[in-house]
């Protein structure tokens with residue numbers, strides 16, 4: 001694959017799932033071969049992609065070695081990308097993997113045989129910096145960090161950058177930040193504009209120029225099991241994620 | 256204490272921290288003795304209460320037995336409640352506690368000697384159903400569940416209720432739901448009204464009548480290290496949390 005992108009931020013509700021899903025869908029519509037890996041036991045990406053009652057084998061079986069990774073992948077109807085789905089069983093993986101040798105490399109092992117079949121892999125991470133997220137950072141070639149334009153989310157960025165440095169030093173030297181994406185921007189509020197300006201000031205080169213606006217269409221789409229491109233293809237939100245996908249492509253490694 | 260309240264929801268960014276903090280502050284202003292326990296390694300409640308560079312001992316030292324619980328508690332200036340603060344070290348607790356006998360009862364042991372000194376204990380939980388949250392559910396007498404009025408947060412409610420049943424059956428028979436609080440309601444959007452109606456339909460008795468509106472003042476307050484009652488005391492947001500505190504008091508056990 002050209003890039004294996006971990007979509008990561010330990011702060012809750014900042015748009016990781018929405019961003020991973022929408023980037024995967026945008027690139028698939030541009031003709032790329034895309035695999036979305038749902039690494040969150042809450043399985044929001046799986047549900048938002050329209051897969052509601054996922055039976056094994058899922059990512060859990062692939063991580064624990066109970067099934068071949070390829071057997072767990074399924075196509076997402078009408079969207080054009082593939083999905084490696086999560087189930088609630090993944091919650092047990094954090095504890096079950098704790099004593100395993102090289103426990104941070106399990107996802108790397110799952111993705112390795114799949115990477116040749118896709119141009120892009122996206123990994124939707126849970127809101128924590130625990131074993132699952134570290135697995136994503138170890139398997140990834142780069143990270144995209146959704147940043148919600150409010151104070152508490154901004155505070156978490158420093159800790160996240162420290163974790164990236166640590167993973168780069170101990171587990172994955174090739175890991176880099178592909179970009180910070182400002183999400184859910186409500187540009188009418190001064191707080192949002194101030195936080196956005198702060199992020200630009202501290203991370204001038206890394207912050208994507210494209211900003212994702214706050215848009216109820218993005219919150220509605222999961223209830224229909226559709227991405228924004230099927231729910232509201234002509235919306236500002238859809239074109240924002242299309243532009244973000246183009247920016248990401250420009251920053252990514254050569255095809 | 257009259258109640259030890261776990262503020263819980265594994266979905267990220269639904270208002271757990273804002274609700275735990277604002278309820279603690281509202282009750283303190285009503286003359287109650289209140290302790291807020293920050294159980295999240297991201298320490299958002301600690302930071303939002305104005306404590307920025309917390310040195311040990313913190314909740315981490317209390318949980319691991321390295322320090323007495325009482326030695327870790329500190330008053331929050333100008334707010335009138337006490338805080339048992341979190342630090343990033345708590346992230347290690349999930350893994351460190353995994354092999355410990357009765358690991359789900361650590362927080363119960365921390366809270367037990369403190370409970371006599373307060374009318375209310377509030378525990379702000381991280382966005383997961385891992386060992387830390389299970390500790391909160393085991394130590395608590397009741398839970399308050401903030402529910403953000405969107406689809407993905409609604410999906411997580413069923414899983415949460417299953418976890419509460421499991422904890423009630425295996426660890427804490429007295430655990431009950433004190434209420435579901437609809438948060439961040441943007442009543443102009445049909446999605447929010449539909450989700451709110453859904454929650455009322457499925458949980459008619461448990462849903463608080465008070466709804467917390469979406470209000471930028473609540474997102475701004477943490478940047479000043481103040482609760483809404485010092486940041487915007489006359490706002491709709493402040494009076495909403497005051498009313499929520501009154502509703503909670505009516506449902507709580509006898510003083």
Ligand SMILES: Nc1ncnc2c1ncn2[C@@H]1O[C@H](COP(=O)(O)OP(=O)(O)OP(=O)(O)O)[C@@H](O)[C@H]1O
Pocket residue numbers: 011012013014015016017018019040044125126127183184185212213214215216217218219220222265266267268382405406407408
């Ligand atoms: N730009 C946006 N405008 C409006 N709502 C949005 C936007 N992006 C995401 N949402 C909604 O906000 C909520 C949180 O988003 P999302 O679930 O993508 O965040 P997350 O970081 O993956 O959360 P978690 O930490 O729980 O995994 C969801 O209900 C989602 O549908």
Ligand SMILES: Nc1ncnc2c1ncn2[C@@H]1O[C@H](COP(=O)(O)OP(=O)(O)OP(=O)(O)O)[C@@H](O)[C@H]1O
Pocket residue numbers: 010011012013127150151152153266267268269270271272273274295299380381382438439440467468469470471472473474475477
């Ligand atoms: N009613 C509201 N109106 C507007 N913003 C709000 C409201 N309640 C909370 N916020 C803001 O929304 C963001 C998420 O809220 P909060 O941190 O309280 O949620 P949480 O459930 O504790 O998140 P996490 O899962 O990361 O612990 C924060 O930036 C907060 O300041």
Ligand SMILES: [Mg+2]
Pocket residue numbers: 016017018040044045124125126
């Ligand atoms: Mg998510």
Ligand SMILES: [Mg+2]
Pocket residue numbers: 271272273295299300379380381
């Ligand atoms: Mg929180």
